Amino acid sequence: xxxxxxxxxxxxxEDICLKFxxxxxxxxxxxxxxxxxxxxxxxxxILLGVDDAGA
Numbered sequence: 001x002x003x004x005x006x007x008x009x010x011x012x013x014e015d016i017c018l019k020f021x022x023x024x025x026x027x028x029x030x031x032x033x034x035x036x037x038x039x040x041x042x043x044x045x046i047l048l049g050v051d052d053a054g055a
Contacts, residue, residue: 020050
C-alpha cells in the first residue's frame with residue numbers, strides 16, 4: 001500500500017470497509033474479529049496504529 005493511499009484513507013471516517021485500530025504495543029483484542037467480518041463481506045482496509053479519530 002502506498003503512502004498516498006494511506007493518506008487518502010486517513011481522510012475518511014471508519015465504515016464497513018475501513019477500520020482504524022489503535023495498536024501501540026500489541027494487537028487489539030478485536031482485530032481478528034474485524035478481519036473475519038471483512039472477509040465475510042467484500043474486504044476492506046484496516047489501519048493499525050490509528051485511533052478512531054483517524055489520528
